């Protein structure tokens with residue numbers, strides 16, 4: 008990380024982010040992903056372990072493609088697609104440590120997909136938990152549930168999502184589990200939305216560009 012990066016992060020954090028204390032000590036600052044974070048996202052994603060990359064997209068995605076970056080950065084509107092970045096205070100200064108997003112399903116406005124990623128070296132410190140809570144606090148109006156997919160055996164996201172409300176996990180046949188969380192303190196906004204939406208064919212998972220496989224040139228199972 009260059010001194011210029013450090014200065015930029017410090018300026019941004021103090022202007023836009025809020026501090027959250029982490030359990031084992033330390034502090035993370037969470038604020039919005041910005042339109043010019045394309046390079047940041049791309050660069051930091053490239054440093055993840057293959058396992059973390061797989062768990063994020065449920066596919067082998069060695070680097071974020073331009074079309075994925077369009078979706079992950081350009082399509083963030085702060086309303087129906089909320090994306091947050093976590094900057095960790097370290098001895099070396101502020102470092103980008105994680106990212107999380109909440110994306111409303113266009114055809115099911117009471118539901119949103121949630122995804123988060125924390126850099127391998129900073130995992131296990133409560134950063135994703137802080138991101139998830141911050142995302143729920145900024146959830147699009149009317150969103151009462153999270154619907155998402157998690158790799159079978161990836162237990163950390165389940166631990167995090169389970170703290171957001173009442174969680175149900177549905178086994179899937181593709182090494183993936185479907186997760187539904189009724190958000191605590193968020194009322195259902197319509198009877199129609201109260202039906203279980205999990206695993207309906209044709210409902211793309213908006214925070215997981217991998218599901219838009221054809222568009223992104225990814226394998227159909229991605």
Ligand SMILES: CC(C)(COP(=O)(O)OP(=O)(O)OC[C@H]1O[C@@H](n2cnc3c(N)ncnc32)[C@H](O)[C@@H]1OP(=O)(O)O)[C@@H](O)C(=O)NCCC(=O)NCCS
Nearest residue numbers: 059062122123124125130131132133134135136162163166
């Ligand atoms: C999933 C991920 C975001 C978690 O980030 P993190 O900052 O380490 O998460 P936190 O420290 O906030 O919390 C992790 C929780 O999972 C629990 N956990 C971690 N590994 C676990 C395991 N193997 N079994 C059970 N629980 C586990 C922790 O105990 C903690 O729960 P607690 O607060 O009750 O103790 C991170 O591992 C990651 O980026 N993985 C790759 C991408 C991914 O899998 N994203 C999720 C799907 S989109």
